[in-house]
Amino acid sequence: MVDIKLENLTKSYGDVEVLHHIEGDISDGEFIVIVGPSGCGKSTLLRMVAGLETVTSGEISIAGRVVNNLEPADRDIAMVFQNYALYPHMTVRENMAYGLKIRKIPKDEITRRVNEVADILEIREYLDRRPRQLSGGQRQRVAMGRAIVREPSVFLFDEPLSNLDAKLRVQMRLEIRKLQKRLGVTSIYVTHDQVEAMTLGDRLMVLNGGYVEQFGTPLELYERPASLFVAGFIGSPSMNFIPADVVDGGATLGIGVKLKTGSTASGKVTLGMRPEHMVLDKSGTIKIKVDMLEQLGANTLVHGALQGTDTSFVISLDGIQAAEIGAVLSFSAPIDALHLFDAETGIRLDG
Amino acid sequence: MLKRVHFPSSPLPYLLVAPQIIVTLVFFMWPASQALYQSLLIEDAFGLSSEFVWFENFAALADDEQYLSTFWRTAVFSSLVAFLSMSVALILAGFADRVVKGATTYRTLLIWPYAVAPVLAGALWVFMFNPTLGIFPYFLDMIGIKWNHYLNGRQAMGLVIGAAAWKQVAYNFLFYLAAMQSIPRSIIEAAAIDGAGPVRRFWTQTLPLISPTTFFLIVINVVYAFFETFGIIHVVTQGGPASSTTILVYKVFNDGFVGLDLGGSAAQSVILMVIVIVMTVVQFRYVEKKVEY
Numbered sequence: 182m183v184d185i186k187l188e189n190l191t192k193s194y195g196d197v198e199v200l201h202h203i204e205g206d207i208s209d210g211e212f213i214v215i216v217g218p219s220g221c222g223k224s225t226l227l228r229m230v231a232g233l234e235t236v237t238s239g240e241i242s243i244a245g246r247v248v249n250n251l252e253p254a255d256r257d258i259a260m261v262f263q264n265y266a267l268y269p270h271m272t273v274r275e276n277m278a279y280g281l282k283i284r285k286i287p288k289d290e291i292t293r294r295v296n297e298v299a300d301i302l303e304i305r306e307y308l309d310r311r312p313r314q315l316s317g318g319q320r321q322r323v324a325m326g327r328a329i330v331r332e333p334s335v336f337l338f339d340e341p342l343s344n345l346d347a348k349l350r351v352q353m354r355l356e357i358r359k360l361q362k363r364l365g366v367t368s369i370y371v372t373h374d375q376v377e378a379m380t381l382g383d384r385l386m387v388l389n390g391g392y393v394e395q396f397g398t399p400l401e402l403y404e405r406p407a408s409l410f411v412a413g414f415i416g417s418p419s420m421n422f423i424p425a426d427v428v429d430g431g432a433t434l435g436i437g438v439k440l441k442t443g444s445t446a447s448g449k450v451t452l453g454m455r456p457e458h459m460v461l462d463k464s465g466t467i468k469i470k471v472d473m474l475e476q477l478g479a480n481t482l483v484h485g486a487l488q489g490t491d492t493s494f495v496i497s498l499d500g501i502q503a504a505e506i507g508a509v510l511s512f513s514a515p516i517d518a519l520h521l522f523d524a525e526t527g528i529r530l531d532g
Numbered sequence: 533m534l535k536r537v538h539f540p541s542s543p544l545p546y547l548l549v550a551p552q553i554i555v556t557l558v559f560f561m562w563p564a565s566q567a568l569y570q571s572l573l574i575e576d577a578f579g580l581s582s583e584f585v586w587f588e589n590f591a592a593l594a595d596d597e598q599y600l601s602t603f604w605r606t607a608v609f610s611s612l613v614a615f616l617s618m619s620v621a622l623i624l625a626g627f628a629d630r631v632v633k634g635a636t637t638y639r640t641l642l643i644w645p646y647a648v649a650p651v652l653a654g655a656l657w658v659f660m661f662n663p664t665l666g667i668f669p670y671f672l673d674m675i676g677i678k679w680n681h682y683l684n685g686r687q688a689m690g691l692v693i694g695a696a697a698w699k700q701v702a703y704n705f706l707f708y709l710a711a712m713q714s715i716p717r718s719i720i721e722a723a724a725i726d727g728a729g730p731v732r733r734f735w736t737q738t739l740p741l742i743s744p745t746t747f748f749l750i751v752i753n754v755v756y757a758f759f760e761t762f763g764i765i766h767v768v769t770q771g772g773p774a775s776s777t778t779i780l781v782y783k784v785f786n787d788g789f790v791g792l793d794l795g796g797s798a799a800q801s802v803i804l805m806v807i808v809i810v811m812t813v814v815q816f817r818y819v820e821k822k823v824e825y
Binding site: 233252254258259263266267283327331 | 716718719721722723724725726727728729732736737740741743
């Protein structure tokens with residue numbers, strides 16, 4: 182059982198606190214993705230778990246053991262770096278065997294394990310090459326292989342796919358996911374790419390400015406974003422936000438459009454609506470003046486502004502749709518597709 | 533049809549390279565050719581007459597026991613100087629690479645000895661190790677070692693090696709530190725996660741990754757020990773006692789300007805020149821290609 186507990190974790194550089202009171206329980210075999218914009222502290226958090234950064238306060242425990250003051254070597258973890266960090270003067274085989282040799286594993290056992298992992302990752306024919314003789318995708322596989330061959334109790338990934346081209350990234354993403362499920366090793370994966378996060382993670386930890394905005398399954402984050410930030414970050418194209426007043430369970434948009442919200446909240450709010458939840462409806466109350474159409478084949482993105490305001494609005498419609506630039510279209514939104522956030526704090530208002 | 537791009541000819545490029553060519557000709561080529569010519573002559577001690585003797589000077593050197601032992605002594609001297617100064621520099625750089633606070637001060641202090649002229653460095657060590665006045669003989673006396681490098685050839689050799697190595701540490705340190713800082717941080721971190729402690733990381737990652745620098749420094753240091761240590765030896769021991777610290781370059785000086793055997797001295801400097809040429813060729817043609825990763 183390898184579970185990871187982060188308790189009240191804080192990190193400061195000098196007087197500057199970059200991570201604030203991070204809490205999180207990760208259970209055995211879970212694949213956790215830490216996601217957030219650059220500079221939010223996600224890599225720092227991962228490096229703290231790895232033991233490459235010190236902990237300012239709070240506790241990290243792996244498999245019930247507090248590891249705050251343990252060397253990276255003693256934490257039984259393996260890490261895949263963004264630039265792969267392969268040892269340039271060693272062949273692929275030596276790269277993979279390095280950690281095993283240090284742990285004084287018998288030679289024939291090392292050979293067996295290296296070959297086995299090389300077969301899984303299909304890098305057998307490169308075993309005697311050096312890293313600089315490999316392509317980016319092959320290096321990525323070797324970096325994965327070096328992590329897997331050690332059979333650690335935790336995998337850490339620091340944006341491992343960000344140096345690959347788009348097609349390879351999608352392919353490797355699926356492979357990492359399959360491999361992790363097959364090996365059943367508890368994993369933490371850092372990325373800034375929300376699509377990568379949604380497809381890989383059992384659960385996502387959304388970080389922003391050193392705070393955990395939300396920690397939950399991809400669908401929870403999508404359906405019930407805990408804050409304005411999460412709502413805007415998860416989903417593509419991102420959610421539309423409109424300032425509104427709520428009175429008696431109905432929202433009044435800036436221009437006097439009234440919507441039923443089913444919420445008991447009242448006062449100034451920000452109303453969120455996902456582009457893909459809007460429905461073309463002749464009697465709809467949301468009127469959008471079309472600025473531009475994006476034809477993506479499977480769907481059509483309508484870019485426009487809420488009539489009478491500057492508030493920009495994006496709507497995603499199924500299939501191929503036509504509309505004239507400058508035309509005004511009417512939409513409605515189902516009650517359960519509306520998200521309400523406090524106008525000042527950005528926190529979700531439930532009801 | 534023209535097969536290449538042609539530029540209008542102009543004297544400007546020749547003017548631009550002229551200073552370099554003139555300096556090379558006047559200060560390198562001409563003395564070198566003079567040395568070559570001199571090495572084929574035998575001159576009387578008063579400089580009144582000289583005789584062309586072909587390779588007699590070289591033949592005499594080959595039979596000269598003293599010259600051959602100087603060769604051996606130079607080999608020991610230069611390899612010890614190179615080894616000592618490089619290993620000390622390597623250790624210091626290894627620590628400097630880990631220092632975060634006060635790194636600049638630490639580095640600056642370590643680089644200072646390089647700014648000291650060889651003669652001054654020698655004078656410094658002469659004072660510190662003076663058998664009657666020096667501080668080190670006083671300490672050595674406490675642990676029962678009688679220090680007198682004016683009488684003891686081994687001690688004299690140790691002293692010039694120490695002084696010469698000390699002077700070169702700063703230079704080697706600079707190169708090693710730069711090399712270490714160019715190693716991607718993540719490689720060292722990956723090794724740490726793979727279970728390698730600091731010492732093991734140093735031997736299996738840092739050292740192989742800076743091997744090009746090491747080979748470069750070996751050549752530089754050997755050349756340094758061969759030639760530039762002249763000032764130190766001249767100040768500290770004058771090649772003595774009983775020639776025990778006379779290395780090749782010091783013997784060139786001693787035989788030529790003290791012993792006034794100009795032809796023999798020139799022959800020795802020609803041999804030195806050949807050694808340097810060979811070392812340079814080895815450095816560029818052979819060693820640099822062998823270092824690969």
